[in-house]
Amino acid sequence: MMRCLLVDDEKLALELMEDNVLQVPFLELKGKCKNAIEAMEFLRNQPVDLIFLDIQMPGISGIQFLNTLTNPPMVIMVTAYENYAMDGFNLSVVDYLLKPVAFDRFLKAVNKAHELFTLRQQKDQPVKEDNPDYLFVNADYSVVRINIPEISFIEGLKDYIKIHLTTSVKPVITRLTMRYMEERLPEKDFARVHKSFIVALDKVRSFKKTRLMIGDNEIPVSDSYSAKILSYIGLNEQNLDN
Helix, strand or coil, X not given: XXXXXXXXXXXXXXXXXXXXXXXXXXXXXXXEECCHHHHHHHHHHCCXXXXXXXXXXXXXXXXXXHHHCCCCXXXXXXXXXXXXXXXHHHCCCCEEEECCCXXXXXXXXXXXXXXXXXXXXXXXXXXCCCCCCEEEEEECCEEEEEEHHXXXXXXXXXXXXXXXXXXXXXXXXECCCHHHHHHHCCCCCEEEEECCEEEXXXXXXXXXXCEEEECCEEEXXXXXXXXHHHHHHCCCXXXXXX
């Protein structure tokens, strides 16, 4: 669950945003504030993961308030003024919503925040030998459990990865990096064989110098990555040439 705070000087805007938040299962509304001073006091006593922040407020603006926070949570800016968008992105906010906010646009913004939230949690989780043999990824607007022994191979795309499973024809597509997956998966069971592929070693059906087969899938193998495959199957390059 992502703990969130609403900050807006308009009562109706707060009510509409609260209604949106309550429709999303992974959001937990912790408080509502009508100005930046109230928000500062709230954050002293109760941390949150995400702030929905209005920009135009009396006294201290949303941007000024955000600049006062030394370790700010994620922020989605909400305003009626489009010309503030650049200021928001310069402050590394998650997204920028224009009032009146349509629910589908709101949902797109919170899903983006949830992806970041999930990535940070996974990154902060210490890797231990007794870690569970599963991980959670954000896919199809929900958090999906991936059982590591069911992974056959992982394919890297431009901004996403495809996790191919033995238990499903359809791969799980999620916004994670190949480097993250390489670090998260057990080294003894998985190998990077190409800049765009990680394979489960026990799922390899056959191997030649530049490719291997997992099921009916042909996976390219780069020279720089072939050593681990050779070691796993107990061969060397000379064996492959014979």
